[in-house]
Amino acid sequence: MNTVLWIVVPCYNEEEVLPVTSRLFREELRKLVREGRVSEDSRILFVNDGSRDRTWEIIQELAKKDPCFVGICQSRNRGHQNAVLAGLMEAKEYADITISIDCDGQDDIAAMEKMVDAYHEGSEIVYGVRSSRKSDTFFKRATARGFYRFLNRMGAEVVYDHADYRLVSRRVLNAFADYREVNLFLRGMFPLVGFRSTCVSYERHERMAGKSHYPLSKMLVLALEGITSTSIRPLHLIAAVGILVSLLGLAGIIWAVVVHFLGQTIAGWTSLLCVSCFLGGIQLLAVGILGEYIGKTYMEAKGRPRYIISERTYRTEEEEKEKPKRKPPKSAS
Ligand code: UDP
Numbered sequence: 001m002n003t004v005l006w007i008v009v010p011c012y013n014e015e016e017v018l019p020v021t022s023r024l025f026r027e028e029l030r031k032l033v034r035e036g037r038v039s040e041d042s043r044i045l046f047v048n049d050g051s052r053d054r055t056w057e058i059i060q061e062l063a064k065k066d067p068c069f070v071g072i073c074q075s076r077n078r079g080h081q082n083a084v085l086a087g088l089m090e091a092k093e094y095a096d097i098t099i100s101i102d103c104d105g106q107d108d109i110a111a112m113e114k115m116v117d118a119y120h121e122g123s124e125i126v127y128g129v130r131s132s133r134k135s136d137t138f139f140k141r142a143t144a145r146g147f148y149r150f151l152n153r154m155g156a157e158v159v160y161d162h163a164d165y166r167l168v169s170r171r172v173l174n175a176f177a178d179y180r181e182v183n184l185f186l187r188g189m190f191p192l193v194g195f196r197s198t199c200v201s202y203e204r205h206e207r208m209a210g211k212s213h214y215p216l217s218k219m220l221v222l223a224l225e226g227i228t229s230t231s232i233r234p235l236h237l238i239a240a241v242g243i244l245v246s247l248l249g250l251a252g253i254i255w256a257v258v259v260h261f262l263g264q265t266i267a268g269w270t271s272l273l274c275v276s277c278f279l280g281g282i283q284l285l286a287v288g289i290l291g292e293y294i295g296k297t298y299m300e301a302k303g304r305p306r307y308i309i310s311e312r313t314y315r316t317e318e319e320e321k322e323k324p325k326r327k328p329p330k331s332a333s
């Protein structure tokens with residue numbers, strides 16, 4: 001099989017877990033090669049995200065010992081999403097398919113086999129979806145569920161219980177490279193790219209060593225980032241509330257005038273109520289209209305591709321997928 005797979009693994013201060021999981025990644029890759037699912041030119045790419053411990057040294061040693069390991073190092077810590085993006089953009093130069101996975105062994109490495117099979121059956125994006133959250137605490141389970149529901153309500157298209165364990169073909173990555181935004185929320189962006197996709201479920205385990213870099217505070221930041229970078233629905237909501245408040249204000253004014261002519265008011269009440277109803281409505285409506293323009297400017301500023309063509313009648317699917325690909329890098333030694 002000549003499908004070249006690159007496994008992209010972001011690493012931040014992972015000296016405790018890397019020696020353990022790198023072995024597991026290599027075993028899985030060797031198995032995939034042996035079974036003819038992927039080419040022997042496949043690689044495991046570690047992205048060091050500006051770690052302050054020995055992570056980069058460990059990656060360099062691994063690359064020296066075994067050519068299946070390669071590494072890139074970010075000049076400083078930029079966060080998980082940027083590290084994954086850096087790895088994917090590097091990998092697309094060499095690989096036909098990439099799988100991004102965390103380096104702590106929480107995502108079931110064995111699910112890669114199902115992902116690669118799904119690719120061979122025609123899917124170009126394969127989302128890894130957690131089948132159960134048995135290993136999570138009740139609190140984590142409840143907040144995670146709320147997180148996905150809220151994101152979808154707010155207009156971010158995310159696959160339920162999918163984090164960043166996914167297979168993506170080179171063709172999708174080439175299209176994805178045209179998404180030039182800097183505020184990244186990868187799991188909400190890949191569904192926007194389109195192409196044939198499917199899900200593969202897997203068990204989520206405990207972290208093999210080290211500790212999580214995503215406490216609740218960072219989860220909330222990620223949720224906010226997810227909504228604000230993929231959707232302008234909150235701004236639409238302000239506009240909708242603005243219209244509603246204006247209508248209520250109008251009703252309030254009519255009511256105040258009617259009550260005034262019925263002579264059941266004290267002096268000054270009608271004019272005060274009319275002014276405050278009018279101002280309340282008009283102000284929120286004005287903010288909503290501003291929001292609509294800001295939302296449009298925001299989407300324009302992202303400079304996202306306006307269309308992506310997946311097939312043509314005058315080219316075969318294979319030709320469509322063809323794009324110059326670099327030779328895989330040799331061993332570092
Ligand atoms: N990570 C990264 N940069 C960061 C934080 C995390 O590259 O600034 C990596 C980390 O090494 C791991 C993955 O992102 O491979 C997920 O992080 P973690 O396991 O801490 O998050 P959790 O699984 O607890 O949500």
Ligand code: MG
Binds near residue numbers: 106207
């Ligand atoms: Mg983890």
